[in-house]
Structure formats: C-alpha cells, structure tokens
Amino acid sequence: MGIIERIKEIEAEMARTQKNKATEYHLGQLKAKIAKLRTQLLEPPKGSAGAGEGFEVTKFGHGRVALIGFPSVGKSTLLTMLTGTKSEAASYEFTTLTCIPGIIHYNGTKIQLLDLPGIIEGASEGKGRGRQVIAVSKSSDIVLMVLDASKSEGHRQILTKELEAVGLRLNKKPPQIYFKRKKTGGISFNTTMQLTHIDEKLCYQILHEYKIHNAELLFREDSTVDDLIDVIEGNRKYMKCIYVYNKIDVVGIDDVDHLARQPNSVVISCNLELNLDRLLAKMWDAMGLVRVYTKPQGQQPDFSDPVVLSADRGGCTVEDFCNHIHRSLVKDVKYVLVWGVSSRHYPQTCGLSHVLQDEDVVQIVKKKETDEGGRGRFKSHSNAPARISDRQKKAPLKQ
Numbered sequence: 097m098g099i100i101e102r103i104k105e106i107e108a109e110m111a112r113t114q115k116n117k118a119t120e121y122h123l124g125q126l127k128a129k130i131a132k133l134r135t136q137l138l139e140p141p142k143g144s145a146g147a148g149e150g151f152e153v154t155k156f157g158h159g160r161v162a163l164i165g166f167p168s169v170g171k172s173t174l175l176t177m178l179t180g181t182k183s184e185a186a187s188y189e190f191t192t193l194t195c196i197p198g199i200i201h202y203n204g205t206k207i208q209l210l211d212l213p214g215i216i217e218g219a220s221e222g223k224g225r226g227r228q229v230i231a232v233s234k235s236s237d238i239v240l241m242v243l244d245a246s247k248s249e250g251h252r253q254i255l256t257k258e259l260e261a262v263g264l265r266l267n268k269k270p271p272q273i274y275f276k277r278k279k280t281g282g283i284s285f286n287t288t289m290q291l292t293h294i295d296e297k298l299c300y301q302i303l304h305e306y307k308i309h310n311a312e313l314l315f316r317e318d319s320t321v322d323d324l325i326d327v328i329e330g331n332r333k334y335m336k337c338i339y340v341y342n343k344i345d346v347v348g349i350d351d352v353d354h355l356a357r358q359p360n361s362v363v364i365s366c367n368l369e370l371n372l373d374r375l376l377a378k379m380w381d382a383m384g385l386v387r388v389y390t391k392p393q394g395q396q397p398d399f400s401d402p403v404v405l406s407a408d409r410g411g412c413t414v415e416d417f418c419n420h421i422h423r424s425l426v427k428d429v430k431y432v433l434v435w436g437v438s439s440r441h442y443p444q445t446c447g448l449s450h451v452l453q454d455e456d457v458v459q460i461v462k463k464k465e466t467d468e469g470g471r472g473r474f475k476s477h478s479n480a481p482a483r484i485s486d487r488q489k490k491a492p493l494k495q
C-alpha cells in the first residue's frame with residue numbers, strides 16, 4: 097500500500113471514531129501516524145532533484161511573495177498588473193504551467209512576486225503540480241492566497257488544508273512548547289499552566305509513537321495534540337498569508353463587504369484596478385521589511401538606496417546592518433549613531449545589539465576614527481557630540 101492510501105485509511109478511521117474522553121488517546125496516536133506519513137511524502141522520490149524540480153527561480157530583491165490559488169482566480173492577471181511582467185492569462189484553467197517571476201517596486205525596495213500554476217484539492221499528495229508549487233511557496237517570505245470572490249468561501253479552507261498537510265502554517269505562531277530530545281533520563285514533563293486539551297498520558301503516547309523515550313517537554317501555553325506533533329516533527333514553516341479576494345466586480349456589495357471584514361483579507365478587482373494599492377500596503381506590512389539609510393560622516397543620509405533588513409530573514413540589529421554592508425565591518429565598529437523611530441535621542445549612540453526600525457538613519461563610527469574628528473563634523477546636529485562623549489565616559493558601550 098502506498099503512503100497516500102495509508103493516510104486515506106487512517107483519515108477514514110478517524111472519521112469513524114467518535115470523539116470523546118475514551119477515544120482521545122487513540123485519535124492522538126492516529127494524528128501522529130498521519131503526520132509521520134505526510135513527512136515521508138515530502139521527501140523527494142529517490143533519484144529526483146527534489147520537489148521543486150523545474151520550478152526554481154533565482155531569488156531576487158528584498159523579499160519574495162508567492163501567488164497561490166485555484167486555477168483561473170486571476171493570479172497571472174494580478175502579476176501582470178503589479179509587476180508589468182506579462183504572464184499569460186486566459187479564461188481556461190491551468191493557463192500557467194510554470195513559475196513566472198516579476199518585480200514589484202514599492203517604498204524604495206524590490207519585491208519578487210511569483211506567479212504559479214493553479215493548485216487543486218489533493219495538491220499536497222502530488223495532484224497536478226501541487227508539490228512543485230508548494231515547494232516554491234515554502235521558499236517565499238509571505239503567501240498571497242488568491243481567491244475568486246464569486247466562488248465558494250470553502251475554497252479558502254480547502255487550500256489552507258492542502259498547505260497545512262505539507263507543513264505550512266499560515267498566520268500562526270509557533271507553539272510555545274519547549275521540546276528537546278535526550279540520550280537518557282526518560283521523559284520529563286512540565287507545564288507552566290493548566291492544559292485543557294492534552295494530558296501527560298497523551299503526550300507519552302505521542303512520543304512513544306515517534307519512538308522517543310528520553311526527552312524534555314515543557315508547555316508554556318494551553319497546547320493541543322496538533323501543536324505537540326508540529327513541535328516534534330520540527331519541519332513546519334510559519335508564514336504570513338494575505339487572503340486576496342479577486343473579481344469583486346462580479347459580486348454584490350454585501351458580499352464584498354463581508355469578505356473585506358475577514359481577518360488578513362483584502363478585496364480587489366484586477367479588471368477594474370480596484371484596491372490594488374491597499375493590497376500592496378498590506379503586503380508591505382506583512383513582510384515587515386526594515387529600510388535603513390546610511391549616513392556618511394558629515395554628509396546627508398543616502399535616501400535613494402536603503403539597506404533592507406528583515407526580522408524573519410537575518411534580523412534587524414545594528415550588527416545585521418553592518419554585516420549587510422560588509423562582513424568584515426563589525427570588528428571595526430566602535431558605535432553607531434541612530435536617528436529615527438528606534439532611537440530615544442537624536443541621535444542615539446548604540447551598540448551592535450540595538451534593534452533598528454523602518455526608516456532609521458545610521459552613521460557608523462569606526463574604532464580608529466578619533467572622537468575629535470567626529471566632534472567637529474557633527475556640529476550641524478545640535479549638541480550630539482558632547483552628549484555622546486559624556487555618555488561614553490559614564491557607561492561604556494555594550495558591543
């Protein structure tokens with residue numbers, strides 16, 4: 097029996113089983129069995145180059161966004177509208193057969209948008225080009241799930257289920273469970289609060305299913321069996337997703353209003369060019385990009401070419417900023433001056449661990465540069481230099 101048949105069989109057994117206190121251990125075990133099989137399914141078949149075969153597109157720009165959706169919801173039309181790159185659109189399904197990249201220029205940054213073939217129910221099991229599409233979406237920073245506003249609302253759940261089946265978790269935080277495998281010592285089970293969905297016995301049973309007999313387990317929130325399985329599997333990807341309801345030109349105003357009020361959702365019409373600016377703004381917020389402008393000593397900041405950082409990709413500290421400019425820079429940095437949202441004074445003297453925010457201006461002061469030299473040139477910025485040297489005397493900067 098193949099893996100997919102085995103998953104189907106267990107799913108059928110779960111559907112047959114009544115949910116109650118007596119069956120909860122058995123159901124938990126079945127869930128773990130399915131999770132294990134799904135992980136097996138994700139491993140590329142022997143001899144192939146991997147699940148994303150034929151779909152690889154070189155990463156470009158400051159972030160990557162994937163368009164996921166059923167066929168003919170308007171993904172290609174949207175790519176063409178937002179990037180100017182022409183991706184063929186037509187009224188028949190499966191017009192797009194591969195991955196087509198375009199670039200969005202927004203807020204001085206470049207964001208790579210990927211058009212993909214439509215996926216269908218069963219994509220996670222390899223139907224259509226599901227596996228390749230999913231591999232590409234996993235490589236992106238956020239997902240735009242494109243939906244047809246005139247079609248069933250159930251499509252959103254079906255797609256979410258497909259993506260969950262391959263380990264993608266949309267708009268969810270990683271479970272607050274500490275889990276560490278050990279060589280010896282048995283299972284240590286601890287919680288910081290009362291658990292209402294899971295108990296010690298069930299945890300042991302799940303761990304047993306994974307043949308884990310020595311581990312440390314600490315629950316920091318009221319977790320579920322699914323949370324525990326996610327943590328044990330360890331291969332889940334947590335991503336932000338915006339639900340994009342397209343074709344609002346063909347539905348009534350009440351429906352549009354209803355869809356627009358769903359969380360993480362935006363309603364658009366490619367045909368009428370409605371609300372695309374709102375979509376871009378939401379996308380920008382979800383990506384959490386941090387633009388940092390470099391200010392050479394004694395000169396105006398360079399606002400044309402920001403260093404773009406991201407908390408999800410590499411981090412947003414001063415150290416990350418320096419590494420972005422040059423790998424060897426960090427060791428020469430004495431401190432930096434920061435103007436902007438993240439600074440308490442204008443400017444604030446900061447060390448490498450300071451976390452920068454969008455549109456901060458940063459000036460690097462290197463170790464060999466004398467304070468004397470800096471002082472003269474800082475004059476245009478009020479009394480900044482005097483404050484800096486005073487503070488330095490009092491509290492040495494943490495590096």
Ligand SMILES: Nc1nc2c(ncn2[C@@H]2O[C@H](COP(=O)(O)OP(=O)(O)OP(=O)(O)O)[C@@H](O)[C@H]2O)c(=O)[nH]1
Binds near residue numbers: 167187213215342343
């Ligand atoms: N009414 C209406 N039709 C639209 C809109 N956007 C796209 N369409 C139409 O929807 C059809 C499908 O558009 P595509 O862009 O090819 O859709 P797709 O999601 O890329 O489709 P596949 O590549 O086949 O998965 C085309 O006939 C488009 O003209 C819209 O905002 N309103």
Ligand SMILES: [K+]
Binds near residue numbers: 168169187188192
């Ligand atoms: K189409």
Ligand SMILES: [Mg+2]
Binds near residue numbers: 191192214
């Ligand atoms: Mg298409």
